[in-house]
Amino acid sequence: MKIHRLKGQIQNIFIAEYDEKLLLLDGACKSDYKIIYTFITNDLKRKISDLKLSVVTHIHPDHAGAAQFLRKKFNIPVAAFKTIDLWYSGITGKIQHLTDIALAAYVILKSKKKYKSIYYKRKLEANYKLSDGETLPFFSDWKIIHSPGHTSHDICLFNEEHKILYAADLILEINEKFMMPFPVVFPEIMKLTFNKISHFNFNKLYIAHGTAENLENPKLLFEKESELFSGKVPKKFGILKNFIKFSKCARNFEKIYFSEMK
Numbered sequence: 001m002k003i004h005r006l007k008g009q010i011q012n013i014f015i016a017e018y019d020e021k022l023l024l025l026d027g028a029c030k031s032d033y034k035i036i037y038t039f040i041t042n043d044l045k046r047k048i049s050d051l052k053l054s055v056v057t058h059i060h061p062d063h064a065g066a067a068q069f070l071r072k073k074f075n076i077p078v079a080a081f082k083t084i085d086l087w088y089s090g091i092t093g094k095i096q097h098l099t100d101i102a103l104a105a106y107v108i109l110k111s112k113k114k115y116k117s118i119y120y121k122r123k124l125e126a127n128y129k130l131s132d133g134e135t136l137p138f139f140s141d142w143k144i145i146h147s148p149g150h151t152s153h154d155i156c157l158f159n160e161e162h163k164i165l166y167a168a169d170l171i172l173e174i175n176e177k178f179m180m181p182f183p184v185v186f187p188e189i190m191k192l193t194f195n196k197i198s199h200f201n202f203n204k205l206y207i208a209h210g211t212a213e214n215l216e217n218p219k220l221l222f223e224k225e226s227e228l229f230s231g232k233v234p235k236k237f238g239i240l241k242n243f244i245k246f247s248k249c250a251r252n253f254e255k256i257y258f259s260e261m262k
């Protein structure tokens with residue numbers, strides 16, 4: 001198995017290549033579908049039907065858009081955490097979805113890249129709705145780890161055989177500094193997630209924003225979570241976080257999460 005990293009409009013795109021199949025580790029921006037398609041057909045010289053599954057680690061625009069499009073166009077099924085569609089539900093969810101698209105568009109414009117539409121549906125309707133610890137369909141060497149904090153339904157992907165963790169947005173690397181994602185909606189739960197992740201046996205870490213695969217001991221990042229928390233978060237993300245926390249699904253999530261732990 002080989003992992004390829006491509007540069008998407010906002011984030012990295014990871015494709016795991018096997019002799020007989022391909023796996024898209026995260027759903028990317030809608031506009032990234034062309035990059036994915038071209039890489040598979042031109043660079044790898046494989047059929048798009050070799051792509052057996054797209055994973056959506058969470059429903060943000062840079063993690064879900066291309067997966068939705070690839071399913072619509074080529075029938076490639078999508079797997080995600082079972083509660084993913086609660087996140088953008090209701091009126092507050094609708095506002096949140098549009099706000100997240102606007103923020104993602106702002107990031108693209110700021111990077112001076114050519115803007116292409118990243119609009120996608122707020123409901124994923126995943127073909128495979130997975131629970132914590134389940135393996136991926138068609139790829140039993142990958143296990144999902146429920147890792148809430150950034151949202152209620154984030155997942156990481158863990159490959160025990162190759163000791164790889166794909167952590168999506170759990171950690172960002174910006175200007176060679178590792179930090180928490182924007183926003184961390186549930187800081188207390190995020191601390192528990194970091195602790196949980198630190199117990200998995202991996203020595204290679206892949207993340208959606210920045211580079212972490214060259215770290216000698218990536219587990220240290222999860223053991224020293226308090227250092228990452230101390231990084232300053234821009235004020236606008238604080239406002240966004242409070243708005244999200246006000247939404248019905250976020251309010252209920254915290255209550256349910258802690259009651260299930262008792």
Ligand SMILES: [Fe+2]
Pocket residue numbers: 058060150169181
């Ligand atoms: Fe995100």
